[in-house]
Amino acid sequence: xxxxxxxxxxxxxxxxxxxxxxxxxxxxxxxxxxxxxxxxxxxxxxxxxxxxxxxxxxxxxxxxxxxxxxxxxxxxxxxxxxxxxxxxxxxxxxxxxxxxxxxxxxxxxxxxxxxxxxxxxxxxxxxxxxxxxxxxxxxxxxxxxxxxxxxxxxxxxxxxxxxxxxxxxxxxxxxxxxxxxxxxxxxxxxxxxxxxxxxxxxxxxxxxxxxxxxxxxxxxxxxxxxxxx
Amino acid sequence: xxxxxxxxxxxxxxxxxxxxxxxxxxxxxxxxxxxxxxxxxxxxxxxxxxxxxxxxxxxxxxxxxxxxxxxxxxxxxxxxxxxxxxxxxxxxxxxxxxxxxxxxxxxxxxxxxxxxxxxxxxxxxxxxxxxxxxxxxxxxxxxxxxxxxxxxxxxxxxxxxxxxxxxxxxxxxxxxxxxxxxxxxxxxxxxxxxxxxxxxxxxxxxxxxxxxxxxxxxxxxxxxxxxxxxxxxxxxxxxxxxxxxxxxxxxxxxxxxxxxxxxxxxxxxxxxxxxxxxxxxxxxxxxxxxxxxxxxxxxxxxxxxxxxxxxxxxxxxxxxxxxxxxxxxxxxxxxxxxxxxxxxxxxxxxxxxxxxxxxxxxxxxxxxxxxxxxxxxxxxxxxxxxxxxxxxxxxxxxxxxxxxxxxxxxxxxxxxxxxxxxxxxxxxxxxxxxxxxxxxxxxxxxxxxxxxxxxxxxxxxx
Numbered sequence: 001x002x003x004x005x006x007x008x009x010x011x012x013x014x015x016x017x018x019x020x021x022x023x024x025x026x027x028x029x030x031x032x033x034x035x036x037x038x039x040x041x042x043x044x045x046x047x048x049x050x051x052x053x054x055x056x057x058x059x060x061x062x063x064x065x066x067x068x069x070x071x072x073x074x075x076x077x078x079x080x081x082x083x084x085x086x087x088x089x090x091x092x093x094x095x096x097x098x099x100x101x102x103x104x105x106x107x108x109x110x111x112x113x114x115x116x117x118x119x120x121x122x123x124x125x126x127x128x129x130x131x132x133x134x135x136x137x138x139x140x141x142x143x144x145x146x147x148x149x150x151x152x153x154x155x156x157x158x159x160x161x162x163x164x165x166x167x168x169x170x171x172x173x174x175x176x177x178x179x180x181x182x183x184x185x186x187x188x189x190x191x192x193x194x195x196x197x198x199x200x201x202x203x204x205x206x207x208x209x210x211x212x213x214x215x216x217x218x219x220x221x222x223x224x225x226x227x228x229x
Numbered sequence: 230x231x232x233x234x235x236x237x238x239x240x241x242x243x244x245x246x247x248x249x250x251x252x253x254x255x256x257x258x259x260x261x262x263x264x265x266x267x268x269x270x271x272x273x274x275x276x277x278x279x280x281x282x283x284x285x286x287x288x289x290x291x292x293x294x295x296x297x298x299x300x301x302x303x304x305x306x307x308x309x310x311x312x313x314x315x316x317x318x319x320x321x322x323x324x325x326x327x328x329x330x331x332x333x334x335x336x337x338x339x340x341x342x343x344x345x346x347x348x349x350x351x352x353x354x355x356x357x358x359x360x361x362x363x364x365x366x367x368x369x370x371x372x373x374x375x376x377x378x379x380x381x382x383x384x385x386x387x388x389x390x391x392x393x394x395x396x397x398x399x400x401x402x403x404x405x406x407x408x409x410x411x412x413x414x415x416x417x418x419x420x421x422x423x424x425x426x427x428x429x430x431x432x433x434x435x436x437x438x439x440x441x442x443x444x445x446x447x448x449x450x451x452x453x454x455x456x457x458x459x460x461x462x463x464x465x466x467x468x469x470x471x472x473x474x475x476x477x478x479x480x481x482x483x484x485x486x487x488x489x490x491x492x493x494x495x496x497x498x499x500x501x502x503x504x505x506x507x508x509x510x511x512x513x514x515x516x517x518x519x520x521x522x523x524x525x526x527x528x529x530x531x532x533x534x535x536x537x538x539x540x541x542x543x544x545x546x547x548x549x550x551x552x553x554x555x556x557x558x559x560x561x562x563x564x565x566x567x568x569x570x571x572x573x574x575x576x577x578x579x580x581x582x583x584x585x586x587x588x589x590x591x592x593x594x595x596x597x598x599x600x601x602x603x604x605x606x607x608x609x610x611x612x613x614x615x616x617x618x619x620x621x622x623x624x625x626x627x628x629x630x631x632x633x634x635x636x637x638x639x640x641x642x643x644x645x646x647x648x649x650x651x652x653x654x655x656x657x658x659x660x661x662x663x664x665x666x667x668x669x670x671x672x673x674x675x676x677x678x679x680x681x682x683x684x685x686x687x688x689x690x691x
Contacts, residue, residue, distance in 0.1 A: 057592075077598055078599070081592070081595055081597035081598070081600075084594065085595030090593055092688070098590055098591075100587075109594065110595055112238070113230050113591070113594065113596045113597070115230060115231060
């Protein structure tokens with residue numbers, strides 16, 4: 001049985017003028033369904049690059065990357081956008097909500113791209129926001145919401161198309177400690193109760209150790225440490 | 230992503246930048262208005278020119294004459310002088326003498342020409358010398374036979390007094406204003422409804438066995454009839470197809486002219502022809518169903534061995550000139566449209582710069598390159614269609630204002646009014662369709678630029 005997610009000797013090189021930046025330089029990891037992985041490392045270690053490759057936002061230079069049995073290197077650009085629609089949900093440090101749309105519209109947007117009919121979209125957006133304790137804030141726009149509320153809207157959006165993999169890039173990076181704890185509790189709940197696989201990038205080793213099943217530490221594009229549960 | 234969702238999202242985006250969208254739409258509408266205005270000016274001018282000339286009954290008419298050599302002035306006294314002038318005016322080809330035996334222009338030829346395709350009507354140009362008397366006035370005129378189809382054509386479009394013949398068989402005549410003034414200097418209007426007496430030569434024969442030719446060789450018998458004056462026209466109409474022919478101040482229904490000339494021609498003309506030939510006409514007028522068919526019909530008639538010419542070629546040349554004029558006007562109008570399409574490009578590029586991050590977000594949550602491209606193309610085409618519709622309305626409005634102004638001027642100069650600008654329904658459709666296509670072309674570069682954006686770069690954008 002193929003692994004839920006597997007990378008083999010994954011490389012991502014950028015050309016920066018004369019020199020080549022090796023953002024990822026041969027990463028091989030495997031993730032099982034239902035795991036909560038913490039990706040650790042200082043800035044520039046390549047942890048965000050790895051997350052972007054898994055999300056299908058970027059293409060690897062070399063190596064294999066299989067998610068849910070599909071080889072992302074072989075996918076067309078349209079197939080990658082379907083992968084982003086259905087297989088993964090992404091949560092960003094800076095929330096990345098469309099500021100001119102209401103909370104409900106932001107959540108419905110990802111379902112719009114997936115071709116979900118409007119009545120169902122609206123109903124599901126409402127359900128998700130209520131589940132995130134944002135029932136009364138559906139018509140509010142992101143600038144009218146607090147950081148924690150915005151991140152909960154973003155999580156609702158990430159869940160809209162029922163992906164099996166959640167990718168979180170420093171999800172608490174812009175939040176205070178109390179709100180951070182709320183968001184982390186929410187992610188833990190999604191992992192434990194709903195069985196969603198989560199990969200979370202953070203530079204906060206304490207946070208990763210507290211919530212993740214195991215941690216992978218990157219440095220200069222290679223895996224330098226891997227904790228086992 | 231469904232089309233409905235794409236349109237909804239695009240409209241929403243446009244709504245967010247109302248002022249900029251409105252200004253861009255205004256730009257497009259000025260471009261379309263100038264294009265539609267210029268083209269409708271071209272169409273209007275053409276309608277004015279061609280319409281007026283087509284109504285004159287000259288351009289759908291062909292004049293047919295026998296190609297046979299005729300004995301100068303003696304040839305029935307009608308049509309020939311005009312025929313020579315007209316023949317000289319026609320191009321070389323029409324004057325070419327056929328090698329076949331020359332057919333005569335008789336009733337049989339009339340039927341054969343009438344049977345040709347696209348020929349609406351054939352009638353002989355009958356001009357009979359008559360004497361007209363009314364009370365103490367008496368003068369000789371050439372009476373022209375006018376077919377009933379000439380109603381509302383040429384000189385019969387407007388009557389100074391009275392109206393056209395009611396039917397073909399009545400003893401009625403129409404006078405030109407000149408002739409009417411000759412009869413009744415002070416009040417020509419008074420003649421309408423009055424009766425005049427026409428007298429003509431009913432038969433003539435060479436007095437057989439006359440001792441000397443100088444001693445009254447012709448025996449003439451006169452006939453006369455009372456004719457009612459039904460109308461008076463301002464100018465003297467030339468016979469159809471022969472604008473250069475001697476105009477006639479006295480017009481009677483064709484059928485009446487035919488009767489008079491039947492008696493007359495059977496005798497007088499036959500004096501100068503071989504007796505076996507019977508009756509023939511000096512010239513015929515052939516009316517075709519549409520002016521553009523004159524060339525065809527003309528050639529067919531020439532193949533039958535007759536001389537034929539029309540003025541349609543002049544009209545064809547004029548129409549060609551109008552096509553060139555339309556293209557030139559269209560190009561001038563297009564300049565504004567090109568400028569406004571650059572406005573669309575500018576607006577869309579600006580919009581993409583502002584919404585780079587939003588595009589990145591949409592891609593990250595599953596929007597495909599195609600989705601993004603379509604959203605921006607729909608935005609551009611909505612601007613284009615709105616601009617097209619507004620532009621047609623604007624062009625129509627400006628055209629109406631200029632029409633109104635021009636007609637005020639023309640009326641003050643005593644000319645006939647008409648529409649300088651004409652906006653036919655097809656032009657409305659073409660203008661909006663054109664705006665749509667132009668906006669799609671203008672939007673295609675920004676849209677594909679948006680579609681190609683790297684989502685990671687776009688998400689870092691502020």
